[in-house]
Amino acid sequence: MNDLQTKAQKLGIIMPEISSEQINDQIKPVLRQMEEVGIGLNCAGLNNLADKLTIRLKELEGQIYQAVGAEFNISSPIQMAEMLFDRLKLPTTGLKRTKSGVSTAASELSKISSEHIVIALILEYRELSKLISTYLRPLPLLVDENSRLHTTYSMDTSTGRLSSSEPNLQNIPIKGTYGEDIRAAFVASPGCKLIVADYSQIELRIVACLAKDKAMIEAFGRDEDIHAQTAAAIFNINMADVTAAERRVAKAVNFGIVYGQTPYGLSQALGIEVTAAATYIKNYFDLHTGIMDYINDMISAAHTDGYVETIFGTRRYLPNINSSVRYIAEGEERMAINMPVQGTAAEILKLAMIEMSKRLELINDKRKNKGHDCPARMLLTVHDEIVLEAPVEMAEEVGKILKDTMENVIIMCVPIKVSLGIGDNWAKAK
């Protein structure tokens, strides 16, 4: 048994004896096959939506010109800032600045949305123009003769995650007014269903385990509402009394913790006072002392060794961790906190894909010569999610196998949970 195995065992982790290099070797052919298979795209659906949104975009353009009293390039942040802050004299206090001037990012403009009706128009314009120019227009042009879309996966990331490009199928819209419509254009082959399996809070479960955090391990072990538990802790109330708003704050705290978020960052994210954010974080660490120790351990390990690593040994070197420029060093300290968590999640996903690929071969071998037009096969992966397609009559069974594979490819000190969906398209299968 090697060092990593011993270390993992002390954390209550039972993992396959495989190195990060071996994982990466074995995932490659799986990815190449997924790229070749591709996923069905309903081009007509996207084109129709593009046409509809383009009409709305034109309306908004006219309304913005009228509200401002001038015509300008709405897509130019420079011209936008000039119109809002020089011509209309909207207040800039409290707004972030970029290198070139006052930021016109949506997060900043929404702070002054009550100052002028044009802000709402601009935000809607930006939303539509993003969807049209990045997704609705380009994607239909990229399909093959069978109306299938093929991405390219890369592994040269700093944490071990995969990335996807040309087109990037890991950032297809899902939120907002049109997210569902866009996802619905990603479809299963005829006679097949899409099967979507998502790791539930995988990074939080990993950090609970790596940090040996007692309260969090117990909460996950009892299958409790982790965000409600956090809310109770940071607001000093009973779990039963947690409101929806308090739970939302707690969710943001849980989310931010694996990124090394500061009180300032949390205050920005939630639109609250820095002092309030600081209190929440303090209360959080009072409950989760294991998490606090883990963060400090990772930072000091990075300072000493110059790198951090995942449980399978993927390393990230942090050459500037000892920089005398404080914000440079602090930036790498946050990377030191996050990378072992994000990287371990990536490895678990890859392991599950490798194992599932083997199981799919067995499934398909068994069904050879039975006249099925579409084999059960892996199509996409999005960081904590795997998308498959399988013949309708097999979908339930394949889904169960997928869920089982993902949940048991590694045993951690907290249960690993996977949510499963089956449907004709990517919207319905979620």
Place this chain on the structure above:
DNA sequence: AACTAGGCT
């Protein structure tokens, strides 16, 4: 090519 913005996990 740099910068700004914004889509996803």
Place this chain on the structure above:
DNA sequence: GTATAAGCCTAGTTG
């Protein structure tokens, strides 16, 4: 005094 939440990819503007 400066910065402040990790990791990606793509599109449009600017010079």
